[in-house]
Amino acid sequence: MSALPNVPSHKTRRAALALDPVMISRMTLAHGGPELPPPERQRHDPVTLVEERDPEGWPVRHCRAVDTIGRLVRNGLARPEWAVAADRFRRDYRLAQFDPLSANDLQRPRGAGGRGPILDRVEDARQRLFDAVAGMGGLSAPAGSVVWHVIGAELTLKDWSLRQVWGGRPLRHEVATGILLAALAALDAHYHDRRRIARAERPALARSRG
Numbered sequence: 001m002s003a004l005p006n007v008p009s010h011k012t013r014r015a016a017l018a019l020d021p022v023m024i025s026r027m028t029l030a031h032g033g034p035e036l037p038p039p040e041r042q043r044h045d046p047v048t049l050v051e052e053r054d055p056e057g058w059p060v061r062h063c064r065a066v067d068t069i070g071r072l073v074r075n076g077l078a079r080p081e082w083a084v085a086a087d088r089f090r091r092d093y094r095l096a097q098f099d100p101l102s103a104n105d106l107q108r109p110r111g112a113g114g115r116g117p118i119l120d121r122v123e124d125a126r127q128r129l130f131d132a133v134a135g136m137g138g139l140s141a142p143a144g145s146v147v148w149h150v151i152g153a154e155l156t157l158k159d160w161s162l163r164q165v166w167g168g169r170p171l172r173h174e175v176a177t178g179i180l181l182a183a184l185a186a187l188d189a190h191y192h193d194r195r196r197i198a199r200a201e202r203p204a205l206a207r208s209r210g
Contacts, residue, residue, distance in 0.1 A: 068150055068157050069184070077177070082184035085191050086151045089132060093152035096125035135190050136183060143183035150180060151187075 069086045072078035129152070136143035142164070149155045149163075161176035171179075 068154075068180075072177075072181070072184075078181060078184055079188075082181075082188050085188040086184060088191060089129070089147065089151050089187060090154070092125040092128050095121060096129055097122055098126075098129075098152060132187060132190050136186055142179045143186060146176070146180050147183045147187060151184075 069078060069083045073080055073083050129148075133139060133144040133148055136147060138144050139148055145164070146157075146160060149160050150157055157176050157180060158173060161171040161173055164171040164176070
């Protein structure tokens with residue numbers, strides 16, 4: 001297992017804070033801890049405090065809804081690689097600033113008004129999300145909806161199923177579980193195809209640069 005990246009120096013942090021408002025949030029989380037969601041949000045579904053490092057090595061602490069996918073894996077209903085695909089989708093969801101545990105403006109990402117690295121990352125993440133959901137029929141399809149709301153927004157499966165009315169009745173939990181499992185398999189296949197395409201394109205890209 002590779003070691004976590006080194007945390008940037010204090011001087012580097014100050015320079016980054018002056019340029020990147022996301023860094024301000026990171027430093028606040030690293031030193032003061034995140035502000036827990038309001039009581040009404042905590043009643044929505046269970047929330048736990050998670051400590052980890054982001055892809056650039058910064059220590060962060062954030063709130064995360066109880067992991068429905070993790071329970072499915074532990075119960076032998078979902079494959080571990082499906083959980084990896086779900087985690088990838090969830091990371092893009094947060095990077096795209098669709099995180100419901102934060103008070104983000106879903107219509108306009110932070111940094112809008114001028115292009116730059118922050119906005120580019122947000123838009124790239126949103127494109128990856130939309131590509132994945134489109135492959136499942138879009139948000140109006142059961143698979144696309146469950147991926148978006150249960151994996152991305154981290155609603156409980158029960159909460160999502162109660163919002164789905166089929167034939168005038170809420171969706172039964174066992175049916176909702178089946179939809180989620182099928183969606184996880186499709187999501188894993190989507191990311192597998194993307195990796196295969198990227199590997200196939202890599203030699204051509206290297207030749208064009210040479």
